[in-house]
Every structure is written in C-alpha cells, then in structure tokens.
Amino acid sequence: MMKVLIVEDEKHNAGKLKRKLQLVGRDIEVLDVTETIEETVNWLKNHQEPDLIFLDIELSDGQSFEIFKRIRVDCPIIFTTAYDEYALKAFELNSIDYLLKPIKEEELSKALAKLENLKKSLGGKLQSHGAFFEKLLEDLKSSIAVHQPKRDRFLSKMGQRLVSVDLKDIAYFFSRNKISHIRTKDGKDYVLDYTMDDIQQMLESTRFFRLNRQVIASIESIDKTNFYFNNKLKISLIPVFEEEVLVSRERAAEYKKWMGE
Structure with missing residues (x-):
C-alpha cells in the first residue's frame, strides 16, 4: 500500500486527484490533504512520513518550496502545477517529475510508474533536500521570466x-x-x-x-x-x-x- 499526502489549496483539484488515484489501478491510500505551508509542515511533524507527496507549487500562503526550508522531507515529490511548457523544462532538467493541470489519468499513471522504476533502480527510498528545491525554484523563475508573455x-x-x-x-x-x-x-x-x-x-x-x-x-x-x-x-x-x-x-x-x- 502506497501512502500518499496531497498538498493542494483548491478543494476541487484535490478531490479530482483523489478520484483519479483510485482509478489508476494501484494500491494507494490518501492519508490526508493539506492546503497551506503551515498546515503541511505541522502535518509532517506530527505524522509518519508518507511514501509520496503530490505537491502544488502555488499555495494560499506562498510557494510550497518554503516547506523544505522549515522541515526535512525525505520522500519523493511529484509536483502538480499550472506552469506552461517552457517553465516545465526546469523540472525536466532537475530530474523531478511533475503533472500539468488539469491532471490526466494516463499521465498520473505514468508518473507513478516512473517513481516505482526510479526506486527500484536506486535500490530503495528516494530522497529530497532543501537545496535541491531552491535550485529548482530559481530555474523555474528564470524560465518563466524568459518565456512567459506578459499582458498590457x-x-x-x-x-x-x-x-x-x-x-x-x-x-x-x-x-x-x-x-x-x-x-x-x-x-x-x-x-x-x-x-x-x-x-x-x-x-x-x-x-x-x-x-x-x-x-x-x-x-x-x-x-x-x-x-x-x-x-x-x-x-x-x-x-x-x-x-x-x-x-x-x-x-x-x-x-x-x-x-x-
């Protein structure tokens, strides 16, 4: 049984992800849904770490990268994001998986399969570190600044x-x-x-x-x-x-x- 935490501040998006996780045909238990940085940090401090976190980048109280500055997270992360295709290159270059909203069931299934393959190839648990996410955030911001058209x-x-x-x-x-x-x-x-x-x-x-x-x-x-x-x-x-x-x-x-x- 894969135990999952969803970090998402839009209730309907969290609900859709939970339903799609039930449809992908894997043995998955959604432990909880947290909506803010503060709530997520408190949850991780008071619960056993999940096997996987689905993490939205933009939360109501800031960018979720702040979580990794406040608490060590050693489980794998799959980002859920509304960023465009140019910004997503930052994720690809940093060898981390992501799901572009609206999330499609087939892409969700592929991401979970990729995670399982990575864990097998590395002989166990994947790890995440704060410095890694800080670098990812900087790459993401740079990519957005260069490619995202601005409105007048x-x-x-x-x-x-x-x-x-x-x-x-x-x-x-x-x-x-x-x-x-x-x-x-x-x-x-x-x-x-x-x-x-x-x-x-x-x-x-x-x-x-x-x-x-x-x-x-x-x-x-x-x-x-x-x-x-x-x-x-x-x-x-x-x-x-x-x-x-x-x-x-x-x-x-x-x-x-x-x-x-």
Missing part, C-alpha cells in the same frame, strides 16, 4: 459587450466567490475569465505582487503596510478593498523585498 491589457465581458482594460489603469486583481475581478484606479470593477494563478503568471513581478490567495496588487495601489499578529503584515489598498488584506509571515520577507527593502 485584459479583456472583460460586461453583459453583451467586451471591455478592454489597460494594465496601467489597474490597481489590483481580486477573487470573490471563485470569480476573478479587476479593480481599476478609479474604483471600477470588471470580471475576468482567468484564475488568480493564471493572472499572476501574466504580470510583471516587479510591478505586481500576490499578497495572498485573494489579491494581486500593483505597487501603486499599496497605501499602508502595518505589522500584524503572528508576524503577518496588514495591507491597506487604494482604492479601498472591502475585506482585510493580510500577507502571511511566510511571504512577509518577499513582500518587503518587493517593496524595496
């Missing part, structure tokens, strides 16, 4: 008409009830047919920052940054966002660097 406008459907919104007019992007929106500098809102992960990959990282799962903000929209409980940061935006905007403690250092620290 977005198209929104407003009833029976289409509206083109220039990037220079956008204060921030936000998600509400699983629908992505634009809020412009003059306070207008537009609906987008993209996920927040999709939008993040379309933006220049020097100008826009993923504050949390719900908000991607431009540098010009940041009004105030205050320290908050448990080393988090509380952000005030212009125009005002109706809900509390917090940056997790895991992402706080990256945010301060982005702001010019």
